Amino acid sequence: AGIIRREVDGAVIDAGFFVETRDFYKRLRCLPEDQRAKIAMRPVSFTNSLYGDEEAKRAARVNARFVNGAMQVNLLGDVMSDTLGDGQVVSGVGGQFNFVEQAFALEGGRSVITLPAWRMTGGTPCSNIRWTLDTVTVPRHMRDVVVTEYGAADLRGLSDAQVIAALLNITDSRFQSKLMEQAKTAGKLPDNHEIPEAHRENYPQRVRAWIEGHRAELPTFPFGSDFDDIERVLLPALAELKELSSTWRGKAQLLVASLWLPPHEQELQAMSRMGFKTNEGLTARALQGALRLTVR
Structure with a gap:
């Protein structure tokens, strides 16, 4: 689709492995040799860090955007991406920390953390935006942009109170009041703070209704599927x-x-x-x- 265009050392993408449908694998195998050569396969130990030939990397990564997923974020901007409170490792950190670090080291760089605002646990809806976290992958002093299905919060350079207010605005509305009270009790948010009216209807049914209105442009499996x-x-x-x-x-x-x-x-x-x-x-x-x- 022409989305990935910038070449570095003859490659447009670094990859450790691919996981997709059989049709995707077929298309990869059928790529012309010159196009397939632009995919640089790397060991999983390779991370896209800034170190090593730093001058060239800085010149090539102006206004870079680093997008990563997370499991949970707390209201002060800490990010949990790999390990649960009981020590269970859900996912490797991979290059996430390297990317976030670069967002602050590079001219014009930004880090974007994405996560669903809520999840179901034991049949009960729970917020993925929390007051505290059990473990931390990316610390709060590296907070930047956080995105949920309810919007984006630009946190860079904000005070703790401003960060909390911005994250509450993209929190599922079923959990906003409790989280806001926790922040106020801790003295991190003014007692007179209120959720703006525009952000008080952050409910799953609103998201579903919006998606259904754009179903033709947003199919369930936009890149194909092996499911019948x-x-x-x-x-x-x-x-x-x-x-x-x-x-x-x-x-x-x-x-x-x-x-x-x-x-x-x-x-x-x-x-x-x-x-x-x-x-x-x-x-x-x-x-x-x-x-x-x-x-x-």
């Missing part, structure tokens, strides 16, 4: 089933949906793929309910 039509129906339903079946309230919701909501147009095929008949026990009812909930 029935599997694409089952994927959101199984995710819904996993979330709701972890609580009694969720289980009841699934049962009610299976009894009262209209059937999914591909329900019979989906149930059959999972080895169920539509009237076969509570487990089948739960899946049936999940299928019907995903097409509300």
Whole structure:
């Protein structure tokens, strides 16, 4: 699509490995030799640091933008990307710290941290923007830009109070009040601070409604998929089933949906793929309910 254009030492991209669909792998294999040569495969120990031939790297990376994902961010700007509080390693740090460090070392560089504003844990929605974190991958003195589905917070050069206010604005609204009170209790936010009205409706349903209005431009699998039509129906339903079946309230919701909501147009095929008949026990009812909930 012409997005990756800048060549460095004859390559336009450094890569350790590729994970995608079979069609993607086929397209890689079928690339003309001169184009494939522009992909520089590296060992996973390689990180894109500024050190070594620093002068040339600085000249080549003017106004660079370094985009990385995270699991959680706290209201002071610390970032957690790799390890949980119990020591479980979820992901390697990779080059994330190198990229963030460069954003501050390079002329015009910026670091962008992206994360979903919330997640489901044991059937309960939880905020990924927290007051405190269990572990820290990138410290608060390197805070820059943080992006969630509700917007972007430009934190560079701001005071702690300004950082907290900006992050609250991109927090899911179900958690804004509690987090704001924690900040006020700690003396990090003025007692009279309020969430601006424009940021008080940060709810998942608003995001879903916006996406549905642009579905033609935003397909579920924009780069293709190995899943067939029935599997694409089952994927959101199984995710819904996993979330709701972890609580009694969720289980009841699934049962009610299976009894009262209209059937999914591909329900019979989906149930059959999972080895169920539509009237076969509570487990089948739960899946049936999940299928019907995903097409509300």
